[in-house]
Amino acid sequence: MRTHVVDHPLVHHKLTVLRDERTDSPTFRSLADELVTLLAYEATRDVRVEPVEVTTPVAPVTGVGLATPKPLVVPILRAGLGMLDGMMRLLPTAEVGFLGMVRNEETLEASTYAERLPDDLSGRQCYVLDPMLATGGTLAAAIRFLTDRGADDITCICLLAAPEGCANLEAGVAGLDVPITVVTAALDERLNEKGYIVPGLGDAGDRLYGIAG
Numbered sequence: 001m002r003t004h005v006v007d008h009p010l011v012h013h014k015l016t017v018l019r020d021e022r023t024d025s026p027t028f029r030s031l032a033d034e035l036v037t038l039l040a041y042e043a044t045r046d047v048r049v050e051p052v053e054v055t056t057p058v059a060p061v062t063g064v065g066l067a068t069p070k071p072l073v074v075p076i077l078r079a080g081l082g083m084l085d086g087m088m089r090l091l092p093t094a095e096v097g098f099l100g101m102v103r104n105e106e107t108l109e110a111s112t113y114a115e116r117l118p119d120d121l122s123g124r125q126c127y128v129l130d131p132m133l134a135t136g137g138t139l140a141a142a143i144r145f146l147t148d149r150g151a152d153d154i155t156c157i158c159l160l161a162a163p164e165g166c167a168n169l170e171a172g173v174a175g176l177d178v179p180i181t182v183v184t185a186a187l188d189e190r191l192n193e194k195g196y197i198v199p200g201l202g203d204a205g206d207r208l209y210g211i212a213g
C-alpha cells in the first residue's frame, strides 16, 4: 500500500479551516468540496488514458482521453458523499457506485447498510471517497467489496488519516494482489480512546450534515 500525503499550502490552509470547531456546516461543505478537488488532482496522476486524435483549427494532433472502462468513483455514505462533487469536477465521465457503511461507536466495527456497485469491476480503476481513515476498518471493508468484484487498482482519497488506521489497513490488504494507494491531506498524530482522529476535525458526517439520530 502506498500512502501519499499531499503537501501544498492551499491544502494546509483549507484543512486548517475545516478543523476549526467554529466552522459552520455550509462553510465546511464548501471547503471539503474544494479540498477534494485538490486531492483528486494528485490522486488521478495515474488515471488510465488512451490516445485520441483531434484536429485543431491549425493541424491534426494526437492527445489523450480517459481509457475504457471508465474509472469508478465510490463515495462511502454518509460523509463520503460530501466529497463526490469535488471529485466529479475532475472526472465528469466517471461512473459512480455507492457504499453505505457505518462504524459502531462502541466496538468500532464497520458494517454495510447499502450497496450499489456494478457486478463486474474487472479492469476498473476505482476511487474510494471517505474523509476519515481512523481505525481503517471502514476502508478495509470497502476495498474487499471492490476486489471481490474484480477491481484491479484502488485509490482511496481521505481528508485525514491516523497512523494506526494506515497500519491496520496495510495489514488488512496485505494479501490482495491489487495496488492500493491512500491519498490524504494530512497524517495526524493518533487515535484517541474513542477511535477519533487527534487532532482531527471531529465527526466528518455530523459536521457536513448535522448530528445523526
Ligand SMILES: O=P(O)(O)OC[C@H]1O[C@H](OP(=O)(O)OP(=O)(O)O)[C@H](O)[C@@H]1O
Binding pocket: 076, 077, 078, 079, 080, 101, 102, 103, 104, 108, 110, 130, 131, 132, 133, 134, 135, 136, 137, 138, 139, 165, 195, 203, 204, 205, 206, 212
Ligand atoms: O476508519 P474507521 O474507524 O472505520 O472510521 C472511519 C469512518 O467513520 C466515519 O463514518 P461514520 O461511521 O461516522 O458514518 P457517517 O459517515 O454516516 O457519519 C467516517 O466517515 C468513516 O467512514
Ligand SMILES: O=c1cc[nH]c(=O)[nH]1
Binding pocket: 132, 134, 195, 196, 197, 198, 200, 201, 202, 203, 204, 205
Ligand atoms: O475522527 C473521526 C473518526 C471517525 N469518524 C469521524 O468522522 N471522525
Ligand SMILES: [Mg+2]
Binding pocket: 079, 203, 204, 205, 206
Ligand atoms: Mg459519522
